[in-house]
Amino acid sequence: MGMRKNQSTLTADEKSRFINAVLQLKANGIYDRYVQHHRDLFNSGIHNTALFLPWHREFLRRLELDLQTIDPSVNLPYWDWTVDRALTSSFWGNDFMGGNGVPSGGAVQTGPFAFSTGRWTLTIRDNPAARVELTRAIGSGSSLPTTNAVLRALSRVPFSSFTVELENLIHNIVHVWIGGSAGTRSSPNDPAFFLLHCNVDRQWAEWQKLHPTESPFQGDGQFNVNSPMLPWENEITPPTPGRVSDHIAMGYHYDTDIAVPAPIVDLTVGAPSHQANIGQAGEFDWYRFVSPVASTYTLETQGPSDIWMSLYGPGSQSESALVTEDDDSGEGSNSRIVSNLSAGTYFIRIRHYQATGTGNYSLSVNRNTQPQPGPAEIVVNGPEVQGSIAAANESDVYLFNASQTATYTIVTSGNTDTFLTLNGPDNQNAFISQDDDSGPGSNSQIIRVLTPGIYYVRIRHYSPTGTGNYGISVRRT
Numbered sequence: 418m419g420m421r422k423n424q425s426t427l428t429a430d431e432k433s434r435f436i437n438a439v440l441q442l443k444a445n446g447i448y449d450r451y452v453q454h455h456r457d458l459f460n461s462g463i464h465n466t467a468l469f470l471p472w473h474r475e476f477l478r479r480l481e482l483d484l485q486t487i488d489p490s491v492n493l494p495y496w497d498w499t500v501d502r503a504l505t506s507s508f509w510g511n512d513f514m515g516g517n518g519v520p521s522g523g524a525v526q527t528g529p530f531a532f533s534t535g536r537w538t539l540t541i542r543d544n545p546a547a548r549v550e551l552t553r554a555i556g557s558g559s560s561l562p563t564t565n566a567v568l569r570a571l572s573r574v575p576f577s578s579f580t581v582e583l584e585n586l587i588h589n590i591v592h593v594w595i596g597g598s599a600g601t602r603s604s605p606n607d608p609a610f611f612l613l614h615c616n617v618d619r620q621w622a623e624w625q626k627l628h629p630t631e632s633p634f635q636g637d638g639q640f641n642v643n644s645p646m647l648p649w650e651n652e653i654t655p656p657t658p659g660r661v662s663d664h665i666a667m668g669y670h671y672d673t674d675i676a677v678p679a680p681i682v683d684l685t686v687g688a689p690s691h692q693a694n695i696g697q698a699g700e701f702d703w704y705r706f707v708s709p710v711a712s713t714y715t716l717e718t719q720g721p722s723d724i725w726m727s728l729y730g731p732g733s734q735s736e737s738a739l740v741t742e743d744d745d746s747g748e749g750s751n752s753r754i755v756s757n758l759s760a761g762t763y764f765i766r767i768r769h770y771q772a773t774g775t776g777n778y779s780l781s782v783n784r785n786t787q788p789q790p791g792p793a794e795i796v797v798n799g800p801e802v803q804g805s806i807a808a809a810n811e812s813d814v815y816l817f818n819a820s821q822t823a824t825y826t827i828v829t830s831g832n833t834d835t836f837l838t839l840n841g842p843d844n845q846n847a848f849i850s851q852d853d854d855s856g857p858g859s860n861s862q863i864i865r866v867l868t869p870g871i872y873y874v875r876i877r878h879y880s881p882t883g884t885g886n887y888g889i890s891v892r893r894t
């Protein structure tokens with residue numbers, strides 16, 4: 418999990434890695450796509466609407482992931498302008514953002530983004546006649562917001578009041594304070610944009626910590642919690658305010674979020690429940706257990722807290738080793754994962770469902786020695802099986818027996834927008850294919866040549882919050 422640090426605490430090496438990654442992203446053309454998206458969408462809902470914070474959060478996270486493909490050690494730093502307020506701050510140093518325009522309002526002459534380096538030409542501009550050098554007019558248009566102004570914005574509730582004050586009385590003024598390129602629709606041309614916005618993003622996280630009972634986001638009539646955000650609206654799972662309101666769930670945190678990550682706790686399969694708690698907002702608890710033989714295992718939390726559990730492995734706790742996640746399959750709002758695991762070492766990550774939540778829980782891992790009432794069977798060429806996604810995030814698993822090598826068609830029916838995943842043979846975790854809408858209407862369909870074996874079909878609603886009935890059948894041709 419990447420940690421975003423205050424830029425004033427970066428080492429010389431961290432600064433140079435960040436700058437180098439930005440310059441490479443500029444050189445390969447990806448950086449300018451960000452500039453273009455911000456310019457083209459400037460007046461299309463990303464400012465002065467409820468999307469201001471969610472949209473810029475997604476925007477920053479994508480840039481950060483692009484930087485990490487160049488250098489995985491890089492995380493976006495933030496610039497806290499209530500502390501580093503002077504033009505003499507190291508933020509504007511020659512090894513980082515570079516200095517003011519010369520004369521003020523003119524081209525930046527120092528640092529890695531000076532035009533003379535040959536590496537920072539503004540190809541995306543508000544209008545074609547605008548100049549191609551990065552410009553700044555630091556301090557000529559406004560005074561930086563004070564700590565008190567930030568604290569006042571952070572005190573506002575509900576979200577709708579907070580975001581309006583943060584955007585207009587804090588964020589806008591910082592853009593104006595930098596001036597030049599940072600004051601245009603193409604403002605990401607100034608890399609300081611991303612450190613400015615990283616601090617704005619951090620203030621949204623701080624606000625959630627300060628107001629744990631407030632909804633982290635509110636729609637404004639034009640946009641709501643499920644509004645897909647442009648320009649990513651055609652992706653399979655487009656970002657929405659709801660999907661970005663918990664930054665920790667997006668895979669990063671701030672150095673101001675939590676103190677020290679706790680060490681990994683070893684669990685024994687079949688041992689009594691381990692008692693623990695989420696003591697701080699944003700805390701992750703990590704566990705490790707060894708699966709001695711391939712079998713079905715049940716991982717379960719108990720207690721009063723709304724726990725979110727993620728299972729990783731075997732042999733790795735990285736995001737790419739994620740086996741599955743669960744929110745509420747256990748008792749109350751507890752989590753339960755039942756999974757067929759090969760022998761090996763597995764990792765469990767526990768967090769509270771809410772970014773600001775805390776509370777007690779217990780955790781156990783058991784091997785299911787009794788045959789489980791496992792997935793229901795779909796008879797190949799038999800009758801359609803009727804099922805239902807009764808609750809948000811639910812998924813149903815079925816199995817079918819492919820008795821011979823042939824082409825198999827797995828298809829859903831009904832009015833529910835189903836999403837289908839096919840795994841196997843003889844392994845619930847061996848991914849083969851997935852599909853959203855290849856069937857009739859918004860139904861799913863997978864057509865594959867399969868070798869003999871047991872195959873597993875997982876059905877969920879396309880929308881994480883969607884529910885509804887469906888039919889499922891498998892035909893061999």
Ligand code: ZN
Pocket residue numbers: 455463464473
């Ligand atoms: Zn913006």
Ligand code: ZN
Pocket residue numbers: 588592614
């Ligand atoms: Zn901005």
